[in-house]
Amino acid sequence: MPTFQTSPGMRDILPPESGRWRAFQLVFAELVESAGYGQLITPLIEDVGVFTRIGEATDVVTKELYAFEDRGGRHVSLRPEMTASVCRAFAQHRPIAPWKVWYAGPNFRQEKAQRGRYRQFDQVGIEALGVDDAHLDVEVIALGWEFYQRIGLRQVRLIVNSLGEPDDRARYVEALGAHFEVAGDALSEQSRETLQKNPLRVLDSKRERDRAVIDAAPQIADFYSAEAADHFDTVLDGLRSLDIPFDVEPKLVRGLDYYRRTIFEFQGGTLESAQNALGGGGRYDGLVEALGGPATAGIGFALGLDRTLLACDDEGVFAATTRELDAFVVDVTGGAAAVAITAELRAAGLAADRSFDQRSMKAQMKLANRSGAAHAIILGDDELAAGTLTVKPMHGNGEQVTIPRTDLIDHLQRNEP
Incomplete structure (x- = not known):
């Protein structure tokens, strides 16, 4: 047994698999750069406050941050995701909007390691800031869909939803909270704990005990303002015009608290339902402002490299290759x-x-x-x-x-x- 091995949830990527990772990123870069996105490289370490803005009721912040005090006495964290870092960079450097960037690299979360889920995990993604236009939502979603097509995946399901405007969401959360409180012990103990932090998170539960209560919960669409409904209709019409298949999933809320209006997720048809998300994203108007920048609209997505490659293996596409010697x-x-x-x-x-x-x-x-x-x-x-x-x-x-x-x-x- 060697003296030193990788830490739990971490692993080495050896050739030829490492070559497949590089090819994955190259295919993504070629696609999004053709749509005007330039690469942004952010630090692995940020002030911990950058990430507490993504939702203090989320497990990412409360349980999973690799947070510590550095030798200068600063409270910092390894980044658990990249959207907040992109918004921090926008707030710091104030580039001319619209600002369209893409990224690739590792993130870190102290969570239970399992198939396709690691404590160090790589993502690729795009963010577009400074444009409040539903047609940009369509472009962003379409680029994610096209990427999966380019690497050969065919069993990908796109689900979309809208969380409405902030006031819409607030009224919906209040109604959800009331609904789940009435359910009482019909909910699992874990969901009752989640309810105290954020009723929206209860909708994420995959536990059989919670299913009936969640199925009977109020629908977000009943709380949309006219503006939010019009925005969402424009997104759906745009996807139809591009012949991109999708399902509206009213219970989709995504895992981070900064989302509003359009949200979406790409799911792998060959993966277990509890861990089938390949990637996703949505609108986060207000996050730049929360990080000290001007009020700025924003939308983007992140795609998980590990789980996407598992789906590729299942479908027999995008295999690892090595350059043969001449x-x-x-x-x-x-x-x-x-x-x-x-x-x-x-x-x-x-x-x-x-x-x-x-x-x-x-x-x-x-x-x-x-x-x-x-x-x-x-x-x-x-x-x-x-x-x-x-x-x-x-x-x-x-x-x-x-x-x-x-x-x-x-x-x-x-x-x-």
Whole structure:
């Protein structure tokens, strides 16, 4: 047993899986940058106050923050999500609106680790600040939907809802609270505890005991103002115009308290229902203001990398791949020539590797075969004296040939597998 191992809920991502992570982010970047979003990179550590604004009644704040005091006496936290960091950056730097950014990277929450859920977890996402327009909601949702299409997922369900304006939400929360209070012991003990913090959170319960009470709860749509109803109708009409399938889910509330009006979630059809959220987001008008900035509209989403890749595995899409080597250099003349040949191959855009430690011809050929390279480039004393190289195809029925060393690049490019 090694002396040191990763902490609970943390893990190493080894190749080739790490290459799939990078490809995931590249596909996302290409998509959203084509829509005008630029990359924002924020610190892993923020003042803890940045995150208490996301909802002091949420588990993210009350139970899961990696919060501590640094050596300067500052109360800080590893970021548990990125939207609050983006809004802090907007409040601090005051960029010209509309400000459209994307991000990728790890977040940290001290929660129970389980399949597709870790204490360090990566997300990609976008945020658009400074625009109060329902058509932007449509653009944001459509980009998330298109990303899942691009990586090959087909069993994705989009659910949407609206939490209305702040006054609408306040009246709804009051009605929910009254409904759940009347239910009393019909609710699970956990939901009765949640009720005291935020009645909306009770709607998130997946416990069988709570189902009947939740099903009988008031509907948020009954509390919409005319403005909120019009905004939501515009979003739904926009999704229909793009032929994006969706379901309106009145009980969708999302996990953070800063949302208002449009909220949405992408669910994986192959995952267990209790842990099937691949990502989601919504509007959070007011969060920038809460962080010391001007009153600013905002909307965005975050997509979970880990759980999305689990869904890809289930559907047999977006598999991990490695770049195959074009050549493996086998040099039994001391190794100095291998340095020059390998560098020449790489400079020409070919993928090349070599052996080290002056191993025997037999040992180097085993490494060449194990590497999966298309060709072995063999340099022995005879080749070195004659200024030639022996090229041995490692797959198929190609014939081994001896060529002038100066012809190596041209030969490989003409004989690509």
